[in-house]
Amino acid sequence: MAGFTLIEVMVVLVIMGVMATGISLGIDSLRGRDADQALKRLRLVLEASADRASVRGRPIAIELLPDGYRFAALDADDNWRPLIDPPVFTERTLPAGLAWAGLRLDGQAESTAAPRLQFGTQAPEYELRVATPGGNARFTGKANGEVILSLPGQGTP
Secondary structure: OOOHHHHHHHHHHHHHHHHHHHHHHHHHHHHHEEEEEEEHHHHHHHHHHHHHHHHHOOOOEEEEEEOEEEEEEEOOOOOOOOOOOOHHOOOOOOOOOEEEEEEEEEEOOEEOOOOOEEEOOOOOOOOEEEEEEOEEEEEEOOOOEEEEEEEEOOOOE
């Protein structure tokens, strides 16, 4: 008589359960890491925007879209054109779980509908908030172009 014993079947089921749990935990941690990487990339791109606008002497703006952001540059005819070169300035979609929470410019009242953060020869001072599953992340832009990222639970540096 050929076949599997009940114990052999149960051992296989336990092993499959442990593997499924490990895979689901791994996927959840990757999702969290994706959001963290997106926030860190946004900080670097904001700093690069301030640097590029200052060096080139032409304004650059980040346009906040409902599900992401894109960059635009003011051309010689004073028209805003999408900025795609270099690739760091291509349009991005925010990962699941992230959303714009507000933008405050140079001491003005906070706005959740501000469509554009503009960089010129002088970087603006601003606070951009992004809602995350763990709370709000805050980007604080300084006049020298530096951007400080405060993640939820870390407090102010």
